[in-house]
Amino acid sequence: MGYVKEERPTTISVEGTWNIGSYHYKGSKLMEEYVKGLKQKKLIGSFCPGCGKVIVPPRNLCGRCHRIMDRRKIVSNRGTITCFIVTPPMEKGKLKVLGMDPVETGLIKEGEVVIPVFVKFDGSDSNTDTILLNVDPKAVHIGMRVKVLWAKEPQGALSDFEGVEPV
Amino acid sequence: MIRRVAIVGYAQSHHQHNMQKTREDMVFEVCKEALHHAGILREELDTVITASTDFLDGRTISSVFLSMAVGAFLKDESKVEEDGTFALYYALMRILAGTHDVALVEAHTQGSTFNPHQVTFYTLDPLFDRQIGVLNDIAAAALQARMYMNRYSVSEEHLAMAAVKNITNAAENPCAHRKMPDVSVEEVMSSKVFYDPIRELMMSPISDGACALILASEERAKEITDKPVWIEGVGSCQDAYLRDRNIQNLDSLQMAARTAYKMAGVKEPFSELDVAEVSEKFAHEELMIYEALGLCQEGQGKNLIERGTTRRDGEMPVNPSGGALGADPVCATGLIRVIEAAKQIRGEAGGYQVPDVRRALAHGQFGICAQKNAIFILGGNGS
Numbered sequence: 378m379g380y381v382k383e384e385r386p387t388t389i390s391v392e393g394t395w396n397i398g399s400y401h402y403k404g405s406k407l408m409e410e411y412v413k414g415l416k417q418k419k420l421i422g423s424f425c426p427g428c429g430k431v432i433v434p435p436r437n438l439c440g441r442c443h444r445i446m447d448r449r450k451i452v453s454n455r456g457t458i459t460c461f462i463v464t465p466p467m468e469k470g471k472l473k474v475l476g477m478d479p480v481e482t483g484l485i486k487e488g489e490v491v492i493p494v495f496v497k498f499d500g501s502d503s504n505t506d507t508i509l510l511n512v513d514p515k516a517v518h519i520g521m522r523v524k525v526l527w528a529k530e531p532q533g534a535l536s537d538f539e540g541v542e543p544v
Numbered sequence: 545m546i547r548r549v550a551i552v553g554y555a556q557s558h559h560q561h562n563m564q565k566t567r568e569d570m571v572f573e574v575c576k577e578a579l580h581h582a583g584i585l586r587e588e589l590d591t592v593i594t595a596s597t598d599f600l601d602g603r604t605i606s607s608v609f610l611s612m613a614v615g616a617f618l619k620d621e622s623k624v625e626e627d628g629t630f631a632l633y634y635a636l637m638r639i640l641a642g643t644h645d646v647a648l649v650e651a652h653t654q655g656s657t658f659n660p661h662q663v664t665f666y667t668l669d670p671l672f673d674r675q676i677g678v679l680n681d682i683a684a685a686a687l688q689a690r691m692y693m694n695r696y697s698v699s700e701e702h703l704a705m706a707a708v709k710n711i712t713n714a715a716e717n718p719c720a721h722r723k724m725p726d727v728s729v730e731e732v733m734s735s736k737v738f739y740d741p742i743r744e745l746m747m748s749p750i751s752d753g754a755c756a757l758i759l760a761s762e763e764r765a766k767e768i769t770d771k772p773v774w775i776e777g778v779g780s781c782q783d784a785y786l787r788d789r790n791i792q793n794l795d796s797l798q799m800a801a802r803t804a805y806k807m808a809g810v811k812e813p814f815s816e817l818d819v820a821e822v823s824e825k826f827a828h829e830e831l832m833i834y835e836a837l838g839l840c841q842e843g844q845g846k847n848l849i850e851r852g853t854t855r856r857d858g859e860m861p862v863n864p865s866g867g868a869l870g871a872d873p874v875c876a877t878g879l880i881r882v883i884e885a886a887k888q889i890r891g892e893a894g895g896y897q898v899p900d901v902r903r904a905l906a907h908g909q910f911g912i913c914a915q916k917n918a919i920f921i922l923g924g925n926g927s
């Protein structure tokens with residue numbers, strides 16, 4: 378029994394992974410529009426003509442109205458924090474933001490905390506999750522005004538939107 | 545309801561961390577015991593419904609390996625994903641349809657097989673939230689807690705008090721996982737921070753466990769037992785995904801409860817319910833659940849915990865068994881609440897029995913920030 382990992386009185390523990398390969402999730406073209414918007418430092422949301430709600434990042438369907446959200450709206454890149462958390466101090470290899478280790482890339486220093494937040498951008502009705510940067514963790518509060526922190530040279534990728542920072 | 549349906553037997557495991565039983569043996573034992581508790585044979589079952597998730601079981605179509613254990617050999621069988629209360633819902637509908645009379649409902653998870661918190665990451669939107677990478681179920685719960693606490697001036701002490709109530713209740717329950725009879729508010733508040741304000745003792749533990757119950761039509765229930773526990777009302781409701789949802793209230797739970805109350809003829813839940821067993825995966829959810837169930841006004845959940853109203857000896861006991869903070873074998877947790885509520889009605893709750901329970905509520909949930917909820921109103925012969 379080469380696979381037996383540990384012997385116990387009544388059961389054995391057999392290690393097994395479930396590597397069923399990569400998935401190819403079908404994304405809406407909306408995401409393409411969204412990242413193109415990011416390249417121009419614009420936040421594009423989907424607008425529902427039924428209930429008037431604006432969702433950022435855009436989503437194709439409105440559950441309330443059960444219809445396609447076929448219109449777009451550019452919302453402000455300023456918004457309000459609706460809730461936040463402060464993580465314990467970061468270590469290398471603990472978190473992946475946009476597929477990258479923020480400690481390794483230098484976005485966050487080792488030992489610093491990360492502040493995931495929900496932001497309601499002016500003109501939107503959704504919880505946009507991102508991280509709050511360039512702030513004293515003690516000063517963070519619900520209702521805090523923030524703006525998008527754009528990458529220096531936007532590439533037309535999700536990473537163009539690095540996070541938000543206080544206004 | 546077009547047909548009366550009752551719970552006539554049940555069993556659950558001694559939930560624990562890393563149980564020394566295989567999944568099949570654990571499930572077999574609770575099913576065998578539930579049949580014994582009802583005093584019926586496997587041959588008398590018309591249908592078997594189970595609940596689990598393939599990710600937590602670590603295999604696809606995860607019920608195929610369990611048909612022997614659950615007593616479904618050469619019988620009608622089906623499985624639902626997620627919480628056991630949804631399996632109960634399904635079994636109830638099969639009996640209401642008139643096609644079956646006796647059902648066994650089973651639910652289980654062995655959290656030690658694969659970390660359930662790791663699985664919840666894969667419930668997030670793969671195109672955006674997963675790529676951003678900052679969210680998981682605990683982080684989302686912390687965001688929800690923060691939002692709720694800020695809106696209604698709820699303190700971390702209130703969360704700790706809710707945790708202490710449930711964890712000390714669990715100490716009386718032989719099936720519960722956490723055994724901390726002397727836990728204090730200070731101990732909860734100094735336990736490890738996962739995502740502020742969520743601390744270890746404000747989260748449900750990762751448990752291995754299973755449960756099973758037997759459901760029967762009125763005619764069969766009366767033949768099987770003198771103490772049937774009737775299903776008087778049911779309701780279920782699902783909220784939108786995180787991004788487009790008000791997470792500071794449990795709207796879908798409120799709607800599920802209203803549906804169930806209407807069916808059961810409950811107008812004043814606080815005075816008409818004798819006990820409630822709810823699936824609070826995090827301490828702040830317990831306060832939010834009080835409000836969604838209409839046990840108090842919006843934002844007043846903290847008052848019930850401050851005044852001790854929901855203690856086992858309080859006016860409206862909630863989770864005398866210890867709730868999900870006492871044990872959380874994920875997919876079984878809601879169905880365990882139904883069993884605990886039924887035990888209270890039948891006077892079988894031993895050291896944590898609430899006196900004179902005639903009508904009880906049980907709650908199951910699934911999804912990030914309790915996106916999906918189911919409610920059962922149960923009554924005894926006297927209700």
Ligand SMILES: [Zn+2]
Pocket residue numbers: 425426427428429430439440441442443
């Ligand atoms: Zn709409």
